[in-house]
Amino acid sequence: MNFRRVHALAIKEVREITRDRLLFTLAFLLPPLMLVVIGFGVNTDVRELPIVILDLDRSQSSRELAHKFKDSQYFDFAGYVENEREVQRLITDNKARAAIVIPHRFHERLRSGQPAQVRTIIDGAIPARAETVGGYVSSIIASFSNQQVTGHLSIKHQITPAAASVLVNPISLQTRFLYNEAMTSRWAIGPGCIMTVLAFIPPILASVGVVREKENGSIDNVYSSTLTRSEFVLGKLIPYALISSISFFLLFTTALVVFQVPFRGSPIAFSVTGILYVTCTTMMGMIISFFVRSQIAAVILAVLLTLIPTLQYSGMIVPLSSLSEVGQIQARMLPASYFFEAIQASFLKGTGFQGVLQPITALLIYSLLLYVLCCLKFSKRPKS
Amino acid sequence: MDAASLVERIPISDLARGEIQNVVEVRGVNKRYKRTVALRNTDLDVHRGEVFGLIGPDGSGKSSLIRAIAGVQQYDTGVITVFGNRIESERSAEQVKDRIGLMPQGLGNNLYPQLSIDENIDYFAGLRLVPKNILRDRKENLLAMTRLTEFRHRPMKQLSGGMKQKLGLVCTLIHQPEFVLLDEPTTGVDPVSRRDFWSIMTDLAHQSGMTAMISTAYMDEAAYMDRLALFMDGRIISQGREETLLALASGTIVTYQAENASSESRRIRQKHPLVQAFGDMVRVFVRDADPDAAIAEIAKIATPEHGPMIAKSPELEDVVASLLISDGFTTSMANESAQVDLPDRSAASSIHVDGPALIKSDELVRDFGKFRAVDHVCLEVHAGKIFGLLGANGAGKTTVIKMLTGLLPPTSGNGRVAGASIVKASQVVRELIGYMSQSFSLYVDLTAMENLRFFAGVYGLSSSQCRERIPELVKCVGLQGYEHRLTADLPMGIRQRLALGCALVHRPRVIFLDEPTSGVDVLGRRLFWEILTRLAEDEEVAILVTTHYMVEAEHCDSLALMYSGRIVASGTPKMLRDNLRNSAGTPLTFATSSPTQSLRIARENGFRRAATFGRNLRILTTDIDRDKQHLIALMRDNNIEAFNWHRDDLTMEDVFVDSILSQEERPANSHP
Structure with missing residues (x-):
């Protein structure tokens, strides 16, 4: 290993990237931009859903029920409608996500102790959201029923509403969400995005960095010189891993400052994990570049081979534990799963250095294996 | 400055001194790619200290051989030995790489556009572990020799073609290799830079003891080589010294003027296959005949109204053409020209009145950002005429064509093509013209016939029109026998004619051809020009063609020489030569x-246009006797031997070089 050659290659690479406007943008501006766009754009919180009410009863009880929905933070009351056709139209036009239909004689039946039926019509286009909406509706209806029973009891038995409530609900449930009390989805998505963005930007940069030289012929300078395989891989790896590390810190800062995600772990340990992670993804890009000839193929392959498995197997969307056994093994073969573990441990859980020791070890082994693979796969005397 | 004084002598290692005199030995090497065979049973030796040339058209296998020798690409079978070391694996190739320098094909392609000259050199020096203290001096020397010193901080992307080429050379030489492989270093470079490059290269090779292997597509560069190999279709058809090769096909070239040169040449071809028509001149290669016999022979069969006949010895290109014909190559012109439909309409076109101007450009300008690619270009092409636009890569030829074909709006100026304005009616223009782009825009996965049908469809020919037009085209461009072959499998020469056929489907009155002959062998080029001449003469088509082969300029009725966006000289080939003869x-x-x-x-003694060609020196003179005596005296005073004095003809390259140099010498140039 001759470090002067590695140095010459690395310096040349840094000069090229920092002077090429397109590469510079791709390397430094795109990652934070993507984080902001995805972080603010993707919101899995189901809140302030537009809801309409078809009140066929127009009674005191029906108005009380409607008020329950109007007061809820989950729904945004979009007005009363006159008939079901209108409900259909509003949902089709995305002006309402759900509707409540209160039937005739609702008040009368409630007063006379008969069961009253309330229907809800929900936009089922996105099943996950529809399920959540359904849950919200039924909990509001349940709480309304509860109120009715409690009121009824307190009048009948001459007791306070509080005492009546205890009779009706002998068990009361208190829920507390650990780490993310308010269940702000941005807190989970922000750090997850760091992983996603760093899964495919470094491979794109690195593969384009090698393939560009193949495409225009300057790779011949490397082939025809005495630069060894390992020097070449290292000389290319250092600048690209360095750039991606800078972009990692940019993303880290963005998550903390822009998304206000609480950070409870060890910043040093997390940074080490981050740097190792981008080193791995950079080398994945280099391996891709050894098999393709054009920059466009490099970009497409880099995205396909890194982004999709990362989304699938990192644990961000589907928890690892709910994958099949084969799936879990596959997930463990990706660096993303270890980095995601570190993200969870460092951002919200705050487990300190100890919690990320395992990911660090795994990523370190991963980097070494990839380096060896790169050296084996790069040929200075190709077939064509 | 004396460039030679800057050359460092390469220290020959003890190891090397003990070695055999051959730097490279190639024995029975074969190489094939998926679809094509690049090298067939190649054998050659390169001796220590010589400049060895590989000459042949693009795609003939030169690059594959150079890359195999440099150890940057595998070959299939055979043995390659460099410095006595067999190149058979990556490991064995590494053994000699620090003694070799490779400059790959493509002008400046191995350099880094964002980096300055200095930074580019430093990168190569770093890769090659040139010690810092040695690097400083060597860099200064090489920069001085190539006259790049004052531009050293300029980014490579802002250099001209000639400067990129010289920088490429400096980078290749920075570790002082004993053996350099230069792959087409002069392709697409303007003639001034080309001469400059060769004089630097000759100095280096002769002064430093370096061995060089240089490939080129230009036959005339054989003059610079000590020995050379002629490549064709993956085969070496001949190798040795230029004189040896010239001796392979003895005979005489007879040139004379004839009223209708193209029909005259068709008649002469019956007996002498190697005949060409240039404007109103006929040029015949009479095999195995001395000058007197050759003139007598041709006088017997030539038209009675022929001009005086001049006999000359054949050039390398004639020899190669002759070898190709006798070898019975598939692209052989003798059998193909028989297939090409050649109606003898000499009577109809014997008196040429200038037709209407079908292409006319008026002060065309095109800027790309701050860069002015085309600078006030005016030209005019009449019906039935061939107009040649000559210039180096990046001179602005393609940009002019793109503006005239309506593909690119001009920054200012105007033009008319077939009567329509290129600015206002670019869509109309496109329907009236045929355009054959640089890369032959053919679909390689379709057969020749399918390509023709596709283009017929694009231009909206009905199926009955197709039935009539396509067989006509096949005949016109000589595609018989190739109709149902995949385009990817066709030889370059045939592909080029297919591309021409595709550009002609809708009977355009104007055709634009952008470097149609690059990558085509001598015979293919000759046949192609014959087809073009006939199109112009018989069908009154106006043709605008670009080329960087100066010899092809002679086929054009008129010419314009472009240099950094401007037309530096224009006129008929004869006029341009006469002007130079009168002035220089x-x-x-x-x-x-x-x-x-x-x-x-x-x-230093007033011969400003003097240039070296290999071991020859060439000057322009208006008074031969006086200048010869002057030079003889000068050489004698400096103890330099001078021999083998002879007179040459002015070439188009001389015209071009003179135009560029006078342009550059002009003070207070308005152009940056």
Whole structure:
């Protein structure tokens, strides 16, 4: 290993990237931009859903029920409608996500102790959201029923509403969400995005960095010189891993400052994990570049081979534990799963250095294996 | 400055001294790619200290051989030995790489556009572990030799083609290799830079003891080579010294004027296959005949109204053409020209009145950002005429064509093509013209016939029109026998004619051809020009063609020479030559024992246009006797041998070089 050659290659690479406007943008501006766009754009919180009410009863009880929905933070009351056709139209036009239909004689039946039926019509286009909406509706209806029973009891038995409530609900449930009390989805998505963005930007940069030289012929300078395989891989790896590390810190800062995600772990340990992670993804890009000839193929392959498995197997969307056994093994073969573990441990859980020791070890082994693979796969005397 | 004084002598290692005299030995090497065979049973030796040339058209296998020798690409079978070391694996190739320098194909392609000259050199020096203290001096020397010193901080992307080429050379030489492989270093470079490059290269090779292998597509560069190999279709058809190769096909070239040169040449072809028509001149290669016999022979069969006949010895290109014909190559012109439909309409077109101007450009300008690619270009092409636009890569030829074909709006200026304005009616223009782009825009996965049908469909021919037009085209461009072959499997020459056929489907009155002959062998080029000449003469088509082969300029009715966006000279080939003859005289050439020193002495003594060609020095003179005596005296005073004095003809390249140099010498140039 001759470090002067590695140095010459690395310096040349840094000069090229920092002077090429397109590469510079791709390397430094795109990652934070993507984080902001995805972080603010993707919101899995189901809140302030537009809801309409078809009140066929127009009674005191029906108005009380409607008020329950109007007061809820989950729904945004979009007005009363006159008939079901209108409900259909509003949902089709995305002006309402759900509707409540209160039937005739609702008040009368409630007063006379008969069961009253309330229907809800929900936009089922996105099943996950529809399920959540359904849950919200039924909990509001349940709480309304509860109120009715409690009121009824307190009048009948001459007791306070509080005492009546205890009779009706002998068990009361208190829920507390650990780490993310308010269940702000941005807190989970922000750090997850760091992983996603760093899964495919470094491979794109690195593969384009090698393939560009193949495409225009300057790779011949490397082939025809005495630069060894390992020097070449290292000389290319250092600048690209360095750039991606800078972009990692940019993303880290963005998550903390822009998304206000609480950070409870060890910043040093997390940074080490981050740097190792981008080193791995950079080398994945280099391996891709050894098999393709054009920059466009490099970009497409880099995205396909890194982004999709990362989304699938990192644990961000589907928890690892709910994958099949084969799936879990596959997930463990990706660096993303270890980095995601570190993200969870460092951002919200705050487990300190100890919690990320395992990911660090795994990523370190991963980097070494990839380096060896790169050296084996790069040929200075190709077939064509 | 005396460039030769800057050359460092390469220290020959003890190891090397003990080695055999052959730097490279190639024995029975074969190489094939998926679809094509690149090398067939190649054998050659490169001796220590010589400049060895590989000459042949693009795709003939030169690059594959160079890359195999440099150890940057595998070959299939055979043995390659470099410095006595067999190149058979990556490991064995590494053994000699620090003694080799490779400059790959493509002008400046191995350099880094964002990096300055200095930074590019430093990168190569770093890769090659040139010690810092040695690097400083060597860099200064090489930069001085190539006259790049004052531009050293300029980014490579802002250099001209000639400067990129010289920087490429400096980078290749920075570790002082004992053996350099240069792959088409002069392709697409303007003639001034080309001469400059060769004089630097000759100095280096002769002064430093370096061995060089250089490939080129230009036959005339054989003059610079000590020995050379002629490549064709993956085969070496011949190798040796230029004189040896010239001796392979003895005979005489007879040139004379004839009223209708193209029909005259068709008649002469019956007996002498190697005949060409240039404007109103006929040029015949009479095999195995001395000058007197050749003239007598041709006088018997030539038209009675022929002009005086001049006999000359054949050039390398004639020899190659002759070898190809006798070898029975598939692209052989003899059998193909028989297939090409050649109606003899000499009577109808014998009197040429200038037709209407079908292409006319008026002060065309095109800027790309701050860069002015085309600078006030005016030209006019009449019906039935061939107009040649000559210039180096990046001179602006393609940009002019793109503006005239309506593909690119001009920044200012106007033009009319077939009567329609290129600015206002670019869509109309496109329907009236045929355009054959640089890369032959054919679909390689379709057969020749399918390509023709596709283009017929694009231009909206009905199926009955197709039935009539397509067989006509097949005949016109000589595609018989190739109709149902995949385009990817066709030889370059045939592909080029297919591309021409596709551009002609809708019977355009104007055709634009952008570097149609690059990558095509001598015979293919000759046949192609014959087809073009016929199109112009018989069908009154106006043709605008670009090329960087100066010899092809002779086929054009009129020419414009472009240099950095401007037309620096224009007129008919004869007019341009006559002008130069009147202003600067005719060439005088002599061989010398020390070309570099002679060049310096000649330039210092008023022969400003002196240039070296290998071991020869060439000057332009209006008074041969006086200048010859002057030079003989000068050489004698400096103890330089001078011999083999002879007169040459002015070439288009001389015209071009003179135009560029006078342009550059003009003070207070308005152009940056």
